[in-house]
Amino acid sequence: MGMTASQKILAAHAGLAEVKAGQLISAKLDLVLANDITGPVAIREFKKSGAERVAERDKIALVMDHFAPNKDIKSAEQCKICRVFAKEQGIENFYDVGKMGIEHALLPELGLVGAGDLVIGADSHTCTYGALGAFSTGVGSTDMAAGMISQTCWFKVPSAIKFVLHGKPPANVCGKDLILHIIGMIGVDGALYKSMEFAGEGVKNLSMDDRFTVCNMAIEAGAKNGIFPVDEIALDYMKGRFRRPVKIYEPDPDAEYEKVYDIDLAQLKPTVAFPHLPENTKTCDEWGDIPIDQVVIGSCTNGRISDMRIAAEILKGRKVKDGVRTIIIPATQSVYRQCIDEGLLSIFIDAGAIVSTPTCGPCLGGYMGILAEGERAVSTTNRNFVGRMGHVKSEVYLASPYVAAASAVAGRLCTPDEL
Numbered sequence: 001m002g003m004t005a006s007q008k009i010l011a012a013h014a015g016l017a018e019v020k021a022g023q024l025i026s027a028k029l030d031l032v033l034a035n036d037i038t039g040p041v042a043i044r045e046f047k048k049s050g051a052e053r054v055a056e057r058d059k060i061a062l063v064m065d066h067f068a069p070n071k072d073i074k075s076a077e078q079c080k081i082c083r084v085f086a087k088e089q090g091i092e093n094f095y096d097v098g099k100m101g102i103e104h105a106l107l108p109e110l111g112l113v114g115a116g117d118l119v120i121g122a123d124s125h126t127c128t129y130g131a132l133g134a135f136s137t138g139v140g141s142t143d144m145a146a147g148m149i150s151q152t153c154w155f156k157v158p159s160a161i162k163f164v165l166h167g168k169p170p171a172n173v174c175g176k177d178l179i180l181h182i183i184g185m186i187g188v189d190g191a192l193y194k195s196m197e198f199a200g201e202g203v204k205n206l207s208m209d210d211r212f213t214v215c216n217m218a219i220e221a222g223a224k225n226g227i228f229p230v231d232e233i234a235l236d237y238m239k240g241r242f243r244r245p246v247k248i249y250e251p252d253p254d255a256e257y258e259k260v261y262d263i264d265l266a267q268l269k270p271t272v273a274f275p276h277l278p279e280n281t282k283t284c285d286e287w288g289d290i291p292i293d294q295v296v297i298g299s300c301t302n303g304r305i306s307d308m309r310i311a312a313e314i315l316k317g318r319k320v321k322d323g324v325r326t327i328i329i330p331a332t333q334s335v336y337r338q339c340i341d342e343g344l345l346s347i348f349i350d351a352g353a354i355v356s357t358p359t360c361g362p363c364l365g366g367y368m369g370i371l372a373e374g375e376r377a378v379s380t381t382n383r384n385f386v387g388r389m390g391h392v393k394s395e396v397y398l399a400s401p402y403v404a405a406a407s408a409v410a411g412r413l414c415t416p417d418e419l
Contacts, residue, residue, distance in 0.1 A: 001020075001254060001255070001256050002251070002252025002253065002254040002255040002256070003018060003019065003251065003252055003255055004160040004195060004197055004251045004252075004255045004256075004257070005133070005197060005227055005229070005249045005250060005251045006135050006158060006160060006195040006197065006225060006227055007019050007020075007021070007157055007158075007160075007195075007255075008249040008250075008251070009116060009117075009118055009134070009135040009249050010025060010027055010118070010135060010155060010157055011025075012116075012247075012249070013027035013028045013029070013030075013118040014026060014027040014028075015028075019157045020157060021157055021158060021159035021160075021256070022156065022157060022159070023156070023157045024154060024155070024156055024157075025154065025155050025157060026152050026153070026154050026155075027118055027152060027153060027154075027155055028118070028151060028152055029059065029118055029119065029120060029147055029151050029152060029153055030059060030113075030117040030118050030119055030134075030244070031059055031060070031061060031107075031112060031113055031117065031119045031120075031121075032059060032060045032061070032119075032120055032121070032144060032147040032148055032151070033060075033061045033062075033063070033103060033107065033119065033120070033121030033122065033123065033126060033144075034061075034062055034063075034082075034121065034122040034123070034141070034144050035062070035063050035064065035065055035066050035103055035122070035123055036063075036064045036065065036066050036067055036068055036075065036078045036079045036082055037066045037067070037078065038122030038123060038141050038144065039062050039078075039081070039082045039085075039122070039141075039144075040078050040081040040082060041122075041141035041144075042122055042141040042142070042144035042145040042148065043081055043082065043085045043145070045141060045142050045144075045145035046085075046145040046148055046149060049145065049149060051148075051149045053089065054089050054091065054148045054149065055148065055149060055150055055151035056151050057089055057090050057091050057092060058092050058093070059151060060089075060091050060093065060148055061091075061093040061094075061095070061103075061107060061112060062082050062085075062086055062091060062093070062094045062095070063095045063100055063101070063102075063103035063106060063107075064079050064082060064083075064095065064096045064097065064100050065095075065100055065101065065102050065103050065106075065358065065359060065360050066359075066360045066364065066366060067079075067359075067360075067366050067367065068096070068097055068100060068359060069097050069357065069359070071366065071367040079096070082094070083096065093110075093112060097357075098333070099333065100333070100358060101331055101332025101333055101334070101335070101358040102298075102299065102300045102303055102329075102331040102332065102358055102359070102360055103121070103123065103300065104123075104125050104126065104128040104129075104212075104216060104300035105212075105300055105303055105304055105331035105332050105335070106331070106332050106358075107129070108128070108129060108131075108132060108212065108237075109241075109332055109334055110241075111238070111241035111242045111243045112243065113129040113132060113134055113136065113242075114129075114132050114133075114134060114238050114241075114242035114243075114244060114246060115132050115133035115134060115230045115234065115235075115238065115242070115246045115247055115248055116133060116134065116246065116247025116248065116249055117129065117132075117134035117135070117136070117244070117247075118134070118135050118136075119134055119135070119136035119137075120136070120137060120138070120139045120143065120144065120147055120153050121136065121137075121138055121139070121144075122138070122139060122140065122141045122143075122144040123138055124138035124219045125138065125216050125217075125219060125300055125301075125382065126138045126139075127215055127216065127218045127219050127223065127224075127225045127226050128212055128215050128216040128300060129215070130215040130218065130225050130226040130227035130228060131208065131211035131212045131214070131215045131226075131228050131234070132228075132230070132234055132237070132238060132242075133227065133228060133229065133230035133234060133248060133249070134227070135225055135227065136225060137224050137225045138219065139153065156193070158193055158194050158195045158224040158225070159194050159195070159256070159257075159258050160194055160195040160196075160197050160255070160256070160257050160258065161186075161190075161191050161194050161195070161196055161197070161223075161257060161258055161259045161260075161261070162197050162198075162199060162257040162259070162260045162261070163182065163196065163197070163198050163199070163200075163260075163261050163263060164199050164200040164202075164260060164261065164262045164263065165178075165198060165199070165200040165201075165202030165203055165205075165206070165263050165265055166200055166201060166202045166262065166263065166264050166265065166266075167202050167205070167264050167265040167266035167267075168202065168205040168265055168266055169205065169206075169265045169266070169268055170266060170268065170269075172270060172400075172402045172415060172416050172417065173265075173268045173269065173270060173400070173402075174210055174213070174310075174400050174401070174402065175206060175207075175209065175210030175211065175212075175213035175214045176213050176271075176301070176302060176380065176398075176399070176400035176401070177268050177269070177270055177271045177400055178206075178210070178214055178263070178265065178268060179213060179214045179216075179217040179218075179220075180217075180271040180272070180273050180278065180281050180398065181263070181268055181271050181281065182196075182214075182221065182261075182263070183217065183220050183221050183273070183278045183279050183281065184271065184273070184279055184280075184281030185261070186221055186261075187221070187279045188220060188221060188222060188277055188278060188279045189221075189222040190221050190222065191218070191221040191222050191223035192222035192223075193222065193223075193224050194222075194223055194224060194258065195223065195224055195225050195226070195227060196215075196218045196221065196223045196225070196226040196227070197226075197227050197251065197257070198211075198214070198226070198227070198228045198229070199229060199251075200262075202263070202264075202265045203228060203229060203231065204231060204233065205265060206228075206233075206265075207233070207306060208233060208234065208237045209304045209305075209306040209307065211228050211234075212304065213301055213302060214226060214228075215227070215228065216300055216301045216382060217278070217301060217382050220278040220279075220382060220383065221278075229250065230246070230248045269283040269284050269285065270283065270284040270399075270400065270402065270403050270415045271283050271284075271400075272284075272287065272378075272397050272398060272399045272403060272413065273384055273397065273398035273399075274384075274397060275384055275386075275395040275396060275397070276384055276385055276386045276388075276395075276396075277384065277385070278382070278383065278384065278398060284403075284415050287413050289412060289413075290376065290397070290412055290413040291376070291411060291412045292324060292376045292377065292378050292397075292407055292411065292412060292413065293323065293324065293325065293371070293375040293376055293377065294324065294325045294326070294327070294369060294371065294375065294376070294377040294378075294379075295320070295324060295325070295326045295327070295377065295378050295379070295404050295405070295407055295408040296327050296329070296362050296363070296369055296377060296378075296379040296380065296381060296389075296404070297311050297326075297327070297328045297329070297379075297380050297401055297404050297405065298327070298328060298329025298330065298331060298356070298361075298363075298380065298381075299329070299331070299360065299363045299379075299380060299381040299382065300331065300360070300363075300382070301380060301381055301382045302380035302381075302400070302401050303329055303330060303331030303332075303335065303358075303380075304331055304335060305330075305335050305338050305339070307380065307401040308328070308330060308335060308338070308339050308344050308401075309342070309344065310400075310401040310402055310405065311328060311344075311348070311401050311404070311405040312339075312342075312344040312347045312348065313405075314402065314405035314406055314409070314416055314419070315347055315348060315351040315353065315405055315408070315409065316347050316351075318351055318409045318419070319351055319352050319409070320351055320352040320353055320408040320409060321408065321409060321410060321411030322411075323411065324407075324408050324411050325354075325369070326348075326351070326352065326353035326354070326408040327353070327354055327356060327361075327362065327368060327369045328348050328353050328354070328355050328356070329355075329356045329357075329358065329359060329361060329362075329368070330355070330356075330358055331358055332358050333358060335358075336355075336357070336358060339355070351408075351409075353408070356368055362377075362379070362381075362389055363379070363381040363382070363383070363388075363389070364383075364388065364389075365387065365388055365389050365390050369389070370389065370390040370391075371389045371390030371391055371394035371395075371396075372390065372391055372394065373391040373393045373394065374391075374393055374394065375390070375391070375394045375395070376394070376395045376396075376397065377389055377394070377395070377396050377397065378397045378399050378403065378404050378407040378408075378413060379396055379397065379398060379399065379404065380398075380399060380400065380401050380404050381396070381398065382398065383396075383398075384396035384397065384398050397413060399413075402415065402416050403415055403416075406418065406419055
């Protein structure tokens with residue numbers, strides 16, 4: 001039996017001719033990632049082990065993004081631990097205030113990850129990089145420490161589910177609607193410890209930003225990773241950016257998949273995940289009247305320049321509804337600068353929104369947009385668990401930037417067509 005794309009990447013990095021689902025392997029890593037929450041835990045484990053030096057300082061990335069710029073003394077101490085460690089170890093890819101961005105938008109932008117890579121990160125949304133044809137997955141901080149020490153990690157080879165995409169998405173529908181549709185279809189454990197592999201002629205109708213969004217939320221279906229084929233769109237994104245040679249791994253014709261789903265992109269509708277799980281999805285014809293208090297547009301899921309442009313297109317010449325706090329967070333400094341250069345910040349401010357420096361902030365209930373009891377937010381983030389953005393009796397509705405921006409104007413859950 002042949003191998004999937006994910007299995008081929010794992011086999012290559014383990015130095016094996018082939019691997020099979022369920023097999024335990026040890027594999028060489030191209031990049032090890034942590035942030036200001038998970039990094040200090042990994043650093044403590046690193047020191048507890050007696051290790052003195054990291055294995056390969058150019059293959060480690062530390063990104064200060066969750067509570068940076070520091071929101072309080074504790075977060076300042078967390079960042080300081082990472083800052084000191086990075087200096088001691090000579091870690092080249094250390095990103096702090098002024099250079100930082102939200103990690104899963106920043107690393108592809110900087111060319112630190114790309115096709116054929118094997119990447120672990122002490123953050124569950126590390127699966128984002130599968131959009132570029134990499135095998136990337138989240139791990140615990142102890143595995144992160146072991147990765148820094150040995151530049152290797154153990155894996156159980158995942159089985160796979162295949163999603164064959166057809167057609168082209170309609171207007172005002174994007175990658176966020178696709179992945180919410182899939183999670184609503186298979187559930188939050190529908191791909192538990194499996195590889196979500198995307199294929200079909202419809203892939204060419206998804207932008208790189210769409211693909212990043214889809215892979216980012218693979219973990220919300222329980223997946224070990226998500227991965228797209230490497231086509232001209234992906235190659236064009238990596239050209240002049242990716243720091244290592246591109247290595248393309250394609251699934252064998254006889255690769256084994258536990259399930260195969262066919263999805264017609266043309267049939268997708270604006271889709272929102274209602275509280276309190278990403279699988280609790282409803283399409284625009286099922287929403288009803290849902291008044292809101294806050295809108296967040298940003299995060300590692302939807303904080304890229306295309307998301308900013310979508311928001312600006314809808315907000316231009318309009319005002320956000322009185323009483324709706326609208327927070328826009330470009331995912332990186334580069335995206336922030338593009339927003340300035342294209343006049344998007346003026347559109348946001350004129351509409352009555354605020355714009356933040358790059359940070360995870362409200363996504364995990366950190367800061368810059370905490371919800372009070374009974375409040376509702378429409379957000380382009382990736383999780384809407386109980387208490388995720390604040391009070392346990394608040395509600396988060398996961399949506400695309402189209403829906404989020406339109407909802408800010410309407411003061412209720414809304415599509416652009418309703419404005």
